[in-house]
Amino acid sequence: MSNKDDRRKAPAGERVADWADGRLGIYSLAKANMRKIFPDHWSFMLGEICLYSFIIIILTGVYLTLFFHPSMNEVEYHGSYVPLQGQLMSEAFNSTMHISFDVRGGLLIRQIHHWAAVIFLAGMFVHMMRVFFTGAFRKPREINWLFGFLLFVLGMFTGFTGYSLPDDLLSGTGVRFTQGAILSVPIVGTYISMFLFGGEFPGGDFVARFYSIHILLLPGIMLGLVVGHLILVFYHKHTQFAGPGRTNKNVVGMPLLPVYMAKAGGFFFLVFGAIAAISGIASINPIWVLGPYRPDQVSTGAQPDWYMGFAEGLIRAMPGWEINIWGHTLVMGVFVPLVLFGVFLGMIAVYPFIESWVTGDKREHHILDRPRNAPTRTAFGVAWVTGYMIMLIGGGNDIFATHFHLSINAVTWFVRIGFFAGPVIAFVVTKRICLGLQRRDKEKVLHGRETGTIKRLPHGEFIEVHEPLSQEALYTLTSHEQYAPAEIGPTVDENGVERKVKRGEKVRVKLSKAYYGEESQIPKPTVEEYKEITSGHGHH
Amino acid sequence: MSSQDIPEENLPAERDHAHGAVGVADEKNPFADPGLPPHEHRIQDIDERAAKRSERAVAFLFTLSMLATVGFIASYVAIPHDKSVFIFPLGHISALNFALGMTLGAALFCIGAGAVHWARTLMSDVEIADERHPISAEPEVKAKVMADFRDGARESALGRRKLIRNTMFGALALFPLSGVVLLRDLGPLPEDKLRHTLWAKGKLLVNMNTNEPLRPSDVAVGSLTFAKPEGLEEHDHEFQTEIAKAALMIVRIQPDNIKDKRELEWSHEGIVAYSKICTHVGCPISLYEQQTHHVLCPCHQSTFDLSDGARVIFGPAGHALPQLRIGVNDEGYLEALGDFEEPVGPAFWERG
Numbered sequence: 001m002s003n004k005d006d007r008r009k010a011p012a013g014e015r016v017a018d019w020a021d022g023r024l025g026i027y028s029l030a031k032a033n034m035r036k037i038f039p040d041h042w043s044f045m046l047g048e049i050c051l052y053s054f055i056i057i058i059l060t061g062v063y064l065t066l067f068f069h070p071s072m073n074e075v076e077y078h079g080s081y082v083p084l085q086g087q088l089m090s091e092a093f094n095s096t097m098h099i100s101f102d103v104r105g106g107l108l109i110r111q112i113h114h115w116a117a118v119i120f121l122a123g124m125f126v127h128m129m130r131v132f133f134t135g136a137f138r139k140p141r142e143i144n145w146l147f148g149f150l151l152f153v154l155g156m157f158t159g160f161t162g163y164s165l166p167d168d169l170l171s172g173t174g175v176r177f178t179q180g181a182i183l184s185v186p187i188v189g190t191y192i193s194m195f196l197f198g199g200e201f202p203g204g205d206f207v208a209r210f211y212s213i214h215i216l217l218l219p220g221i222m223l224g225l226v227v228g229h230l231i232l233v234f235y236h237k238h239t240q241f242a243g244p245g246r247t248n249k250n251v252v253g254m255p256l257l258p259v260y261m262a263k264a265g266g267f268f269f270l271v272f273g274a275i276a277a278i279s280g281i282a283s284i285n286p287i288w289v290l291g292p293y294r295p296d297q298v299s300t301g302a303q304p305d306w307y308m309g310f311a312e313g314l315i316r317a318m319p320g321w322e323i324n325i326w327g328h329t330l331v332m333g334v335f336v337p338l339v340l341f342g343v344f345l346g347m348i349a350v351y352p353f354i355e356s357w358v359t360g361d362k363r364e365h366h367i368l369d370r371p372r373n374a375p376t377r378t379a380f381g382v383a384w385v386t387g388y389m390i391m392l393i394g395g396g397n398d399i400f401a402t403h404f405h406l407s408i409n410a411v412t413w414f415v416r417i418g419f420f421a422g423p424v425i426a427f428v429v430t431k432r433i434c435l436g437l438q439r440r441d442k443e444k445v446l447h448g449r450e451t452g453t454i455k456r457l458p459h460g461e462f463i464e465v466h467e468p469l470s471q472e473a474l475y476t477l478t479s480h481e482q483y484a485p486a487e488i489g490p491t492v493d494e495n496g497v498e499r500k501v502k503r504g505e506k507v508r509v510k511l512s513k514a515y516y517g518e519e520s521q522i523p524k525p526t527v528e529e530y531k532e533i534t535s536g537h538g539h540h
Numbered sequence: 541m542s543s544q545d546i547p548e549e550n551l552p553a554e555r556d557h558a559h560g561a562v563g564v565a566d567e568k569n570p571f572a573d574p575g576l577p578p579h580e581h582r583i584q585d586i587d588e589r590a591a592k593r594s595e596r597a598v599a600f601l602f603t604l605s606m607l608a609t610v611g612f613i614a615s616y617v618a619i620p621h622d623k624s625v626f627i628f629p630l631g632h633i634s635a636l637n638f639a640l641g642m643t644l645g646a647a648l649f650c651i652g653a654g655a656v657h658w659a660r661t662l663m664s665d666v667e668i669a670d671e672r673h674p675i676s677a678e679p680e681v682k683a684k685v686m687a688d689f690r691d692g693a694r695e696s697a698l699g700r701r702k703l704i705r706n707t708m709f710g711a712l713a714l715f716p717l718s719g720v721v722l723l724r725d726l727g728p729l730p731e732d733k734l735r736h737t738l739w740a741k742g743k744l745l746v747n748m749n750t751n752e753p754l755r756p757s758d759v760a761v762g763s764l765t766f767a768k769p770e771g772l773e774e775h776d777h778e779f780q781t782e783i784a785k786a787a788l789m790i791v792r793i794q795p796d797n798i799k800d801k802r803e804l805e806w807s808h809e810g811i812v813a814y815s816k817i818c819t820h821v822g823c824p825i826s827l828y829e830q831q832t833h834h835v836l837c838p839c840h841q842s843t844f845d846l847s848d849g850a851r852v853i854f855g856p857a858g859h860a861l862p863q864l865r866i867g868v869n870d871e872g873y874l875e876a877l878g879d880f881e882e883p884v885g886p887a888f889w890e891r892g
Binding site for chain 1: 639
């Protein structure tokens with residue numbers, strides 16, 4: 001079909017593309033994806049922040065490995081930072097000092113790496129809140145929710161193993177805390193500790209071991225999960241908020257080429273630029289102030305990076321219970337927080353499956369919920385975040401005590417009580433607020449928008465003029481779905497034989513009533529209600 | 541009916557108005573989907589001068605980025621790495637780090653700002669609707685896959701030749717054990733390692749700061765002294781691991797004020813020696829309140845009363861700090877009269 005002349009006429013780019021297509025099939029790939037539509041909403045960029053900071057972490061991390069020595073051999077410091085001259089320190093600390101003071105730009109890359117990690121975790125936290133509160137985790141996206149959850153948890157441990165590498169006084173204290181927590185595990189605790197540290201704490205192995213976990217094992221898994229996460233985002237197509245013309249069967253927005261390539265590609269540079277500027281201005285983890293790790297030394301105000309703060313809070317708030325029986329010790333004071341740490345995070349993973357079990361809904365959902373329209377879910381989410389935040393306060397109880405001149409005991413007791421009371425209060429309050437907002441929406445639909453215009457009627461009465469909503473607004477406010485609470489079906493079948501109601505079904509019906517019963521949602525306005533009010537002469 | 545099935549009427553009605561299907565206000569249903577609103581033009585779409593302004597703004601940002609990169613290289617070459625500079629309100633900071641951060645930040649940020657401005661003002665902002673398709677396969681596809689699978693399974697004869705199946709499962713289940721066994725040499729067994737420290741009868745208490753053996757007269761009321769066992773030096777290979785268990789804190793309390801009988805017996809003239817390692821998760825305790833003889837761990841705020849057997853009076857620690865029995869040798873130096881009688885540091889399963 002194409003003779004020699006034709007091929008010469010094709011521009012160089014096309015010829016390269018032809019070459020690649022013959023081997024990779026790129027045209028079919030591009031046909032499906034080049035003009036792929038992405039909907040626009042500010043909250044959809046939160047995930048992008050995570051992706052970009054992850055890329056920044058990998059780029060800067062590779063640079064740091066060129067200079068870092070993951071060894072705990074003791075050396076004397078002879079670098080250019082005067083206060084630590086002659087001090088004994090591990091090679092890990094020494095090389096981190098070298099990066100910070102003697103490699104030009106090394107400090108900047110170190111700080112970009114650390115800042116990006118802090119922002120990566122914060123980004124994932126907020127991105128997950130966006131996905132949770134809008135119900136974007138529902139079918140078909142449950143697996144992608146789990147990928148995201150795993151990324152969050154692995155990100156925490158990658159961060160922890162990373163900030164432990166310089167072997168400074170602060171991070172060493174954190175490693176000691178972790179080792180103490182491992183010791184509390186019944187039966188196998190001492191064995192895990194000996195195997196992890198190659199003997200007693202601190203030994204001479206953990207930096208090298210954390211290093212391979214930090215730069216290879218965990219990031220490798222995470223990279224795979226990120227790729228899977230993105231493939232699924234493409235495959236499922238992005239969710240969108242309800243609005244005119246936006247249905248469960250379409251996706252409305254702008255195409256990848258050119259708009260989202262420019263916006264998302266540009267956003268990478270915005271995120272990188274912002275982190276670089278922050279790293280030029282704000283010092284993070286100044287290990288030269290802390291000094292090298294010594295197991296018999298510590299500084300006050302020791303805090304982990306923020307994402308480990310709630311674990312720190314759990315361990316600070318838990319009373320020091322120890323049970324000694326038959327020559328063994330169950331260290332409740334440390335082991336319970338360790339278990340709670342897992343359970344509290346695990347709740348994130350299982351929630352989508354609990355909700356879909358309660359609703360029994362097996363359909364695909366591509367239209368996002370407004371948080372108010374799912375009051376019980378929203379209340380659960382806020383309760384969880386409240387518990388998390390209270391533990392974060394607990395993790396900084398000494399900082400709160402010193403900065404606000406409070407008693408450390410009072411702060412600790414506040415956290416102990418708050419951990420149980422806070423989420424309950426938050427749940428109730430959030431649900432009330434959601435219902436209030438639902439009523440307000442209903443009011444707006446039925447009676448129109450308050451214009452602020454005051455009108456005097458002929459007989460002297462003052463009224464405020466309400467302006468009916470546009471059809472776009474009416475549609476947006478009424479298009480959400482409302483479930484009816486599940487019922488336990490007839491317990492006697494058509495032949496009069498009694499059917500045994502399973503316990504699981506009873507629980508499900510109860511939960512369904514709590515989610516979708518009268519107390520948990522305001523029935524949205526119906527067309528009949530609307531017509532009755534708008535056609536009546538009393539409308540104003 | 542399984543617990544998962546619920547009657548159809550409990551599910552909310554499906555929204556399936558196709559895009560633009562209901563273009564005008566519907567008399568019957570005022571809540572109907574009016575379809576995508578018409579596209580509104582931006583100023584750049586209708587005024588070429590505004591579009592030119594946007595173009596210049598984007599080009600300006602890209603040019604700024606180029607200048608910033610030049611600035612980055614210039615800073616790298618020109619600014620000495622040990623120069624510090626005062627910048628309000630940051631204080632004295634590294635000039636090189638500041639210059640590199642700001643120029644790199646500007647170079648990157650301007651590329652991003654240019655691209656986003658370009659996309660927002662000059663690229664088409666007409667919204668397009670794409671159809672979604674159900675993810676689940678059509679029944680025919682599923683039927684074909686199931687048939688293929690059955691064919692493949694039958695041809696493998698895995699179900700019929702049970703001997704092959706069972707031995708294969710056995711082999712696959714066993715081989716990972718080699719990997720587990722290989723992990724054995726990650727570390728030694730715990731044995732009684734956590735029960736012993738370097739302290740032993742006759743070991744002198746050496747001041748951590750001066751590296752001199754302590755005499756009773758060196759320990760004043762109200763002071764907190766840190767000590768290590770004689771013979772343990774900072775350059776020793778095992779120093780970190782040994783000091784992690786052996787670190788000692790010494791205070792002097794008026795003997796009348798010591799409430800615990802055993803504490804008094806194990807002390808010397810009111811001088812008491814306790815493990816410095818917190819019994820919670822092992823932080824070194826370092827805050828001492830002379831009036832009350834309370835010590836506080838700065839990590840998690842466990843508070844111990846040194847005048848009462850170092851029992852826990854607040855915080856998450858589970859048991860008292862271990863006390864070291866001390867006395868004075870013939871030459872008048874403080875010495876240990878044995879090792880700690882219980883393990884120091886965090887509690888563990890075998891501690892008992």
